[in-house]
Amino acid sequence: MDLETIKSTLEANVPDCRLEVIVNPSPSGQHSLLVDAEHAFAVASFLRSSAGFNYCSNVTGIDWPAKELSEKVKVKKIVDGVETEIDEVSKTMIPGCLEVVYHLFSMSEKIGPLPLRMRTQDRAEGVHLPSLTPVWRSAELQEREVFDLFGVVFDGHPDLRRLLMWDEFEDHPMRRDYVNPDDYEYEPTAHDDVLQRANQHRSTVGER
Amino acid sequence: MSVTAYPTTPPILEPAADGSETQLLEISMGPQHPSTHGVFRMNVVLDGERVVKLKPVFGYLHRNHEKIAENETYLGSMPYTDRLDYICSITNNWAYALAVEKLAGIQVPERAEYLRVITGELTRLQNHASLIGFLLQDMGSSGTPLMYAFRERENILDLFEALTGSRMMCNYMRFGGCRVDTPAGWLEQAQKVVTEFPRFLDEYENLLVGNEILMERTQGIGVLSPELAIDSAISGPMARASGVNYDIRKVDNYSIYSRFSFRVPLGSHGDVYDRYMIRFLEMRESVKILNEAMRDIPAGPIVDPKMRIRGFRPKPGEAYGRIESPKGELGFYLISDGSTNPYRYRVRPPSLINLTVLEDLCLGVNVADVVAILGSIDIVLGEVDR
């Protein structure tokens, strides 16, 4: 069963779901299926019950901060009454999001992995996604881990607490803009970014 | 964000028949409990001796391995994978190397594949041997069985030291092969260890398999149904003890496992006793694989000659690679953005995911059996907490 077949079956069975095949250019050839958050639960339930994907092996998050894509475009402009061609840099902001990937396998058909992806609206307020723990119990601890380290809130998770960090911890350490706390320890061989951190520590706290 | 708080005061139960008031007892097992296999903690609520609620608490050994790896080069993460499941570092190396090879499309030479299978199966032998030793130790047979298991494990660790230079932190695999070739006489020495291993298994089975106390402690305790096992993605010996026929060596046919004739032992009850016995049976199958691999190993290069050790930059893309590690399905999920560091590096830890069902297994059993159930799951905290 290839991805296109799965996609068309899903589109036929889950009305209104928006699916997109994300092509993976690496030699592994593991192309994935992006599903919208609204229909993710229905899609997952269908995959589990009718498409045979009963083994949800791996659940993980990915942080995609907003980034700026700059492209050089040749634009014709009238400068001093003469039409000339100027290079103009067009900048487009790609909004950031948090992504959750579920690696699905089928035990009976021995196929997989099928990476199923969901994306949040943004990285600040709209970080809610439906929990797929009711579909695959194996997501229970792993969704807690994604909540803990990335800050994705899974609606419908039976017990959404921090998993690895302590309950009072504020931030989400796996986000790419996470700032390390200033808990610098004396290190005699500091260089590069460790040295930078050490100097920063010395300037704010003073010599240890 | 709301954080569900754990109830701090156990509820008062109905008054007992004699009018005395009873109350649930909440105890914290671990993180320094000797039988929690490291710094693992369980918040257990007891009604007398019976467990009515059990919540595992993780994170005491958390060091954010994934974040460290995202700030390292691809090669630089290899020694860190040794420290995940520190009992079987070679299979951790293997899973990571396999994921990178999938990501970059690297071929592994023949001899390196054989070396991987040999060291990987030796790892399985020593992991299972020490696991059954630990399990028996947890159930109170202090010392002797564990020391017998460790005696055998030492022989295998000696082999690892002679090959890789280190007993536990082997750092042996490289992308596209292995780091060093076998020194002179290593294969003969390994063959001797493997040939003598079944004698130890016989001895060990005589020692305790028929033991009435052991059977009383383990049979019918912590039963895991195959449906729950599949639903919770339980993998490895724990799933197979419940009768789930899922061995990634057979399913994915990664490396060269299709060349060896071995069977996948399955349990039928899914209790602690089955999980204990399945390890014996798996070790016997591993001995078969080892004998065949050491008979057939060809000469040749041990690493893809095109691979350079420095400046490795896979093309953008992603890959999920998994192997059957002694604990279960060990997977690595990598996303490359074309730089020297992985953009995203994820470990799928079998020890953590096998703990998903810990509460289900422990409800209603006596508190002393929690230790036996936890021991039979086979966890290593370096991998659970990462």
Place this chain on the structure above:
Amino acid sequence: MVGEGILKGLAETARNFFGSYVSKERLTTVQYPEQRLPRIEAARSFPFLVYDGSDWQQGMRCVGCQICEKECPPKCILIEKSKDKKPDAVGKQQFYPAVFDIDISVCMSCQICVEVCPFDAIKMDVDVDLPTDNRFAGLLLDKQQLAKSNEYYHGIHPTEAAAVDAALAAERAKAQAKKPAAATPPAAPPSAAPVPEAQPVGGESK
């Protein structure tokens, strides 16, 4: 019969107990500090710097290229490159490390520094008796503490050291062959004698 399994197990322990008096395989205990097992050749503990000849400052193979510093996963190596040059083992004028520190409290013995070194200058030691009463300075090894002779290297890893020497000799021969016969003054003898003219060794007095 109930108890049969227990008796069978006890027979096994008895066999092991009495067997330990006659069979060496069953008695595996080693009285550690007094009695030690023979060391396995491939064993490794922490890195050290190899030097040729008798003078550790002149014979040091390291040219301060800082590759190991960059590749070291836990970043436990600190190198400061020298300003001046001196002849290396092959006879070429090379930089040398003015400072070379390894913090072995951070080092995790992964030997990636050994693998990436193009000059065979850093190798793994086998010494594990390194306890000290100073957590910081005691575990920070400087260039002099790290420098060990090639003979020492041959003593701990004979097979590997022989292969390295052969490779280095081949490289030297190639370098000699490339050189026009009488154009340049002959390079200093690679490893045997101390290099004739003394080089300034600023910042090295430790």
